[in-house]
Amino acid sequence: MIDLHCHLLAGIDDGPATSAEAVALGEALVAAGVTRVVTTPHVGPNYPNDAERIHVAWLELVAALGRAHVPLEVLKGAELDLLYTQGLDAEELGRLALGPDGPLLVECPFSAVMPQFEQLVAGLHAMGHRVLLAHPERSPVFLREPELLRRLVAAGAMASLTGSSFAGRFGRTAQRYATWAVDEELAHDVSSDAHDTVKRPPVLAEALEQAGYGWTAAWLTREAPAAILAGTELPPRPTAPAAGGWARLRRARGGRAD
Template identity: 45%
Template sequence: MIDLHCHILPGVDDGPATMEDAVALARAHVEAGTSTVVATSHVSWDYQDNGPANLLPAVEALRARLAEEDVPLEVLPGAEIAMTRVDALDNGDLAALKLGGSAWLLIECPFSPSAAAFAPVLDVLQARGHRIVLAHPERCPAFHREPERLSAYVSQGMLTSLTAGAFVGSFGREVEKVAREFLAEGLVHSVASDAHDLRRRPPGIREHLLAAGLDPALTEWLGRDVPAAILGGDRIPMAPVTFPKPSRGGVLGRLRARTGSGR
């Protein structure tokens, strides 16, 4: 598995506090079948000191320690960027914070009830030439209320990265339902761990998706094939299986009612 969203750098956000904790988290990633993680520390006003100046050296320090400890996990640079922080970052900063040096930025979906303020930020980023992966939209109340906005963003070329634990109820039944419905509607392109620690938010992608009953080929597409294409600058591959037909109720029923679509 290739994990595009993981808080593994020590002492920079709400991930591991120490280098020892980060090494333990890296070992757990390897045990969970992950070969590569992108260190997506928070770049937000809560962690306003975070930026290329401190995050890139932290990646190099962790890489060196993992080599010393013989932990076979590749760690790449990146960030989880809050929408409210985007205006404070110039294009050079944004380029340095892209996922593994790719063309893609990981943008955090806020935990706010309205998506009205999202569009200006995302439009500006795209106008500045940046490609966007939306982090954990299944946990964003605004997309529960207005799923048509997420559908529109995907139509504009944005990708999504959902959290593996969402598919097995780690964030509650409503988030699990929405994650499954977004998947059924073709609004999910990759799945990551969003791991922070060993107990509260541990690593793992494949086991969660298989436990949720996803097809093994779809699991590999979400957890390996699409992330590899994102990091490698390749065309996003087609899904290997047909997505299950969504129910007419719930968030996607509202989506189809508002957009006039139906299946």
């Protein structure tokens, strides 16, 4: 699998504090089935990272994973606070994209209100950037107005959901929104947003399977993410199987069968 959103760099945000913890998280990613990951530290007021600092931390991580013989390909990226990044120049912003050809990963706000968010995303499109929205199912702004995601996708944005949302890690509301986004064909990726091996471990395809969405797991965790990174057209979406009564019951309960 390909993980487009993971806090893997040591000591620069709320991910691993040490190199040893970063290596342990890398090992957990491999154990979960991930072969390629984009490390996406926060870039915002709480963690004012820049492309150069991320590059240095990435070099240290790659060296540490190599010494530990962890078979994981690591690309650079960032998770951007849109208000904060308004002050960045075009060159710096481009260096914060996912890999050499990928989009900008934009954090969906955790504040209750951010009326300018839609306009700020449009501004990135106008500059020629593709946009991947991080965890809209966990954003109060999107939960209050689900149609915001539909409008942004119609305008060219893509959406990345968090795997553990399908398992209820962030509550039933986020779980229902995540399944709704898949049902409505508004999701383009499922990533881990992992921060550590205990509280926020990597969870990807297995959560989709448990929620009754195994039929789209390969597309959301391998095929579409590969195209997103390459900057190419997304492959055709898989077709949902005809759901029997038990599957519909699980879907209505947000993936729970109890």
